Amino acid sequence: MGNTDITNAADVTDVTDVTMEKLVSLCKRRGFIFQSSEIYGGLSSAWDYGPLGVELKKRIQDFWWKEMTQLHDNIVGLDASILMHPKVWEASGHVENFTDPLVDCKGCKLRFREDNIPEENRKEHKCPECGGELTEPRNFNLMFKTHIGPVENDSGVVYLRPETAQGIYVNFKNVIQSSRQKVPFGIAQVGKAFRNEITTKNFIFRTCEFEQMEMQYFIHPDEDKKWFEHWKKVRMDYYEKLGLRKEKLRFKEHGPNELAHYAKEAFDIEYEFPFGWQELEGIHNRTDFDLKRHSEYSGKDILYLDEITKEKYTPYIIETSAGLTRSVLMILSDAYEEEDLDGDKRVVMHFHPKVAPITVGVFPLVKKDGLAELAKDIANDLKESFTTFYDQGGAIGRRYRRQDEIGTPYCITVDYDTKEDKTVTLRFRDSMEQIRIKIDDIEATLKKEIKNYKRK
Ligand code: ATP
Numbered sequence: 185m186g187n188t189d190i191t192n193a194a195d196v197t198d199v200t201d202v203t204m205e206k207l208v209s210l211c212k213r214r215g216f217i218f219q220s221s222e223i224y225g226g227l228s229s230a231w232d233y234g235p236l237g238v239e240l241k242k243r244i245q246d247f248w249w250k251e252m253t254q255l256h257d258n259i260v261g262l263d264a265s266i267l268m269h270p271k272v273w274e275a276s277g278h279v280e281n282f283t284d285p286l287v288d289c290k291g292c293k294l295r296f297r298e299d300n301i302p303e304e305n306r307k308e309h310k311c312p313e314c315g316g317e318l319t320e321p322r323n324f325n326l327m328f329k330t331h332i333g334p335v336e337n338d339s340g341v342v343y344l345r346p347e348t349a350q351g352i353y354v355n356f357k358n359v360i361q362s363s364r365q366k367v368p369f370g371i372a373q374v375g376k377a378f379r380n381e382i383t384t385k386n387f388i389f390r391t392c393e394f395e396q397m398e399m400q401y402f403i404h405p406d407e408d409k410k411w412f413e414h415w416k417k418v419r420m421d422y423y424e425k426l427g428l429r430k431e432k433l434r435f436k437e438h439g440p441n442e443l444a445h446y447a448k449e450a451f452d453i454e455y456e457f458p459f460g461w462q463e464l465e466g467i468h469n470r471t472d473f474d475l476k477r478h479s480e481y482s483g484k485d486i487l488y489l490d491e492i493t494k495e496k497y498t499p500y501i502i503e504t505s506a507g508l509t510r511s512v513l514m515i516l517s518d519a520y521e522e523e524d525l526d527g528d529k530r531v532v533m534h535f536h537p538k539v540a541p542i543t544v545g546v547f548p549l550v551k552k553d554g555l556a557e558l559a560k561d562i563a564n565d566l567k568e569s570f571t572t573f574y575d576q577g578g579a580i581g582r583r584y585r586r587q588d589e590i591g592t593p594y595c596i597t598v599d600y601d602t603k604e605d606k607t608v609t610l611r612f613r614d615s616m617e618q619i620r621i622k623i624d625d626i627e628a629t630l631k632k633e634i635k636n637y638k639r640k
């Protein structure tokens with residue numbers, strides 16, 4: 185049997201936490217995330233997902249989609265268009281209310297969100313960067329405006345949606361009529377949203393173009409408290425199921441002055457990013473605000489008829505709204521670890537196997553004597569069920585390290601014994617433990633390991 189690893193879990197002497205610098209560098213080096221239009225100097229706050237990043241993002245989306253639709257009989261999906269009738273945004277309140285107060289420095293010309301600058305600077309109208317004089321605040325609408333048709337006049341104005349939720353509300357009747365759902369039921373959607381954010385920093389945390397994963401749950405108004413508590417719990421459990429560290433997650437309630445114009449009650453789920461606790465997801469009791477407003481602005485009846493009680497009413501909505509791109513950053517931050525293995529540094533991404541970009545690496549111990557062919561056959565067989573990566577380059581320890589750094593949870597190594605007894609080494613990323621299993625058992629073993637995975 186080839187003893188192919190160079191250490192085991194007992195040798196880990198120290199663990200260093202993640203910093204944004206390390207994360208951004210790893211993301212670029214290993215092909216998770218690149219600056220947009222980099223060869224032209226980059227576009228601030230826009231990012232491209234590389235070969236591994238796109239796999240990670242897609243898997244997080246798939247995980248969410250399964251948890252929020254497949255596992256519920258009464259939640260259905262939707263994919264609404266990004267461009268919508270401009271009246272949608274009047275009805276939703278975004279034209280009027282979706283603004284940030286902005287101030288400019290007359291000296292250094294920097295622009296700030298007034299609510300983000302220190303109290304003292306605000307009072308004295310003093311720039312926090314250069315001490316120059318600040319202008320009076322002006323409200324700046326965060327929606328991106330564009331035009332449909334060849335003429336740029338007001339009649340063709342449309343907006344890039346600033347949230348995916350409205351596409352769900354305006355389709356409420358269509359979904360009820362076509363899917364025969366009864367209240368309570370939910371509609372889920374994942375898609376792009378756009379906000380002309382003033383302060384975009386911290387990598388992909390806050391960007392002008394991002395993706396949301398939203399589920400709007402339609403309920404009887406008398407049951408809002410019950411369903412609000414229900415979804416708070418389900419959504420927190422979801423993050424733990426995704427393998428995130430519990431101590432890095434918390435709820436934060438919105439105070440009366442922080443509530444959005446549509447919300448009766450709101451909690452954020454926050455994660456402790458390397459730059460501090462920040463919102464990851466909002467859970468809102470949006471009441472009947474949105475459906476009533478769309479009914480008013482469209483002139484259409486958007487009531488729900490309870491066929492048993494014959495009551496006709498406007499349902500309340502409990503919204504769970506999570507950022508997909510922000511989840512990618514959270515999962516990258518949570519997964520990153522630098523271990524000191526008696527002087528040898530190991531960078532390892534502890535992704536949950538369900539979201540890891542590559543599930544299994546397959547290596548021949550050496551290229552010669554038919555081992556490469558054998559390993560390739562195994563890799564080809566596994567491809568049907570798992571994202572598989574074949575690698576025959578360099579020392580075996582280095583190949584393991586390369587997979588650790590991109591978070592591949594399992595590696596299979598083929599050695600001389602494989603030819604004799606049809607067994608391979610299965611090596612686990614987190615513990616670096618190795619076991620010997622039969623080729624015929626690889627698939628079932630991996631499936632079981634993925635299902636039962638728990639981060640230590
Ligand atoms: P924030 O307070 O961070 O601006 P928000 O309260 O305006 O966020 P919501 O409108 O509730 O955010 O949007 C729901 C989710 O969408 C957020 O929890 C976040 O994960 C994501 N999100 C919102 N704005 C952005 C953005 N500019 N970039 C990336 N993700 C975003």
